[in-house]
Amino acid sequence: MAKRTAVVSLATGALLALGSPGALAGQELPGVTEGRAAWSGIDGELAARGVSFGVTQPAVESAGVSFPAVGGGLDVQRASGEVRLGGAVRLDGAEGQQPLVLAGLTLRLSGEAGTLQARTAVDGRAREVTLAEVAAPDAGPVVREGAVTWAGLRAELSEEGAELLSSWSGRGFVAGDGLGVLDVTVGTGVAEEHVGAPATNPTPTPGSSGAEASPEAAAAVSLTRPTLPAGGQQRLTGEGFTPGAVLLVAIDGDTRYQAVADGDGRFAQDFPVYGNAARGAHAVEVTAVTGEQAVVGAEFEVGEPVGRVAYATAPLPSLDK
Structure with missing residues (x-):
């Protein structure tokens, strides 16, 4: 399974592909x-x-x-x-x-x-x-x-x-x-400036020089077990979220859980790793429903299922005397 970037993108326009409605119309009008x-x-x-x-x-x-x-x-x-x-x-x-x-x-x-x-x-x-x-x-x-x-x-x-x-x-x-x-x-402010002129305070884009980091950019998540066997239990924890924020937890792109950040901006979510989970890297992503924080994530590796022993193979002994 191909690894994916932990921090995916800004949630503006990225929250589960919903984006902001009518964006095209907003571009055509002042x-x-x-x-x-x-x-x-x-x-x-x-x-x-x-x-x-x-x-x-x-x-x-x-x-x-x-x-x-x-x-x-x-x-x-x-x-x-x-x-x-x-x-x-x-x-x-x-x-x-x-x-x-x-x-x-x-x-x-x-x-x-x-x-x-x-x-x-x-x-x-x-x-x-x-x-x-x-x-x-x-x-x-x-x-x-x-x-x-x-x-x-x-x-x-x-x-x-x-x-x-x-x-x-x-x-x-x-x-x-x-x-x-x-x-x-x-x-629209068009009485003071020409339509299409740069905004007085343009919204900074990720990676642009001089862009100020938003307080929400500190949001981060981590996994208790970086590597675990299929059939095991995993725990996801996060901090730096807006207190009371409703969060969606997706595993490999499939939204499965909903959590709420506590008064300190923290949350924890336990989840099982299915017994038939593919071996290799898997991605967990967390998105705030408000769409005002970055989509953050982490990865973990899945190994052999619980209870299964991997045996090394060796050549059969020769019967020649």
Whole structure:
């Protein structure tokens, strides 16, 4: 089995090949360079169902919740486009229940209506969902030079979003259930600079000179047993992750486990090495569902199965006398 690089790539655009939705459209339109989305009322709507609502940085909580716009593309004159939001939503249900993390939040808007997309992990598998439909029937978007404001976008669960929340929480969510109100203002910055000009603070690419290392780059994982026999038990440990981050653990490209980083950013996951596992190198990769940390990994070697003895062969003795 060919060995693979331990640190695979930045999770931006690499999380289980989901990437950021609508990237092509974002390249064709002037890019979103500034703005925020304020989300109010959702905590009360969910609390009535026994679900608590929280966010991860760079989103912030105060009187409501505010998410910074971190990308996308915008046709200002048509008040349409895609707005990617920084941070993630974390939902907690009953005590001891696995939290549901909704990352990669993306608003797709056209006129006075649109959708809210999200990435999440269900049964250890990453998926992209249309979480909610959003609309502001009483007030259309306000367009000004280089920016658009959508006020009073009421969010309601889509059928897909209702199915997701119901299966996760065990409670009966249905399409049309309220998820609060969004107020969004975003801009392209094209009034101050030519379209296509370099951004003031361009996003550094891996390996580029002068790129500052992100705090999340310190995330690392290790295996207790670098070499073990088929049929044995392996333990994966990690540190440097965002506290509370939901992590997907893949073995040889197959996502099998979901773990949550503790308050110190650490986690541990035990897993069996199947008795029929091929001898040689095998790769383990860990991805944060939020997509804001590097995909990190490690390798281990599999030898002979447990209980099997390898015998050396030797020539039969000669019968000549």
